[in-house]
Amino acid sequence: MTGFETGAARPPQPPAAETVAVVVVTFNRASLLRGMLAGLAALEHRPDAVIVVDNASTDETPDVLAAVDDLPLQVIRPAENLGGAGGFHLGVEAARDQGFDRVWLMDDDVVPAPDCLGVLMANDEDCLTAVREDTSGALVEKAAVRFDLRNPLRIKPKTAMVETTYGTRAAMPERVEVENVAFEGFMCRRRVIEAIGLPDPSFFIFYDDVDYALRARRAGFRIWAVRDAVLVRQLDFDQQHDLAGWKGYYMYRNLFAVHRRYGENAAVRAKPWLIAAAVVALAPVRGGRAEVRNVRRALRDARRMG
Structure with missing residues (x-):
């Protein structure tokens, strides 16, 4: 198995009546959130709801959200910062309970191309993800083409990524099957949520998306990265070097939890x-x-995470 689909035919169209809710989690990044919401407002395919989980921000985030008048906005504001994992748990729960057919997950540091949502909605698959690039247009999609939980000698289970496998967006086939995702452009149908549950809030940050993808795949769902669904990432990837800081604790803990839960x-x-x-x-x-x-x-x- 190569991990990607080589056929040139465009996938069949899903039912036109499908609804979609966008779930965004944010914390103290008002300037990024403003640009991200502007990107959502410019989408050619109008979302049916935009559910923003504001993780008790202390900056201008509430003012940014209060000024939105061009989106079907819902705001959930927990009393404390629940991390990305806790925020996505709340947002996906709200979208599921309101009966939306699809849920599209976003961080506040990405901006979709105007046709991004329409391209995703045109794919009749249960699990999809947009493909990220940086502000220069370079491919920076780190979703794993291969995530190895079988070989104990591999320190890092992610052994091949979209960006390292293809190099450029133009070199990709229309769809690439991936084995994990980031909650930056991941979309799933409600049936997936009903089958595997909500994102696990105990992760707080990091690997909650990997955990969710592994749960989906183990339930029999395939995940496709869609080449022409463009998502622009506004920040560099630099958090993986902070292993001595507070984020490093969560990186290690959650990586260990994934191995304990899903090691083969x-x-x-x-x-x-x-x-x-x-x-x-x-x-x-x-x-x-x-x-x-x-x-x-x-x-x-x-060990406490199971």
């Missing part, structure tokens, strides 16, 4: 212990006492 053999499920041991052993060279604290805490807490 005992050796893979035990891999978090090997990673933790390697971090501790290399600490004198890397100067990473803070990273060691993160990985030890993450190893302990991942």
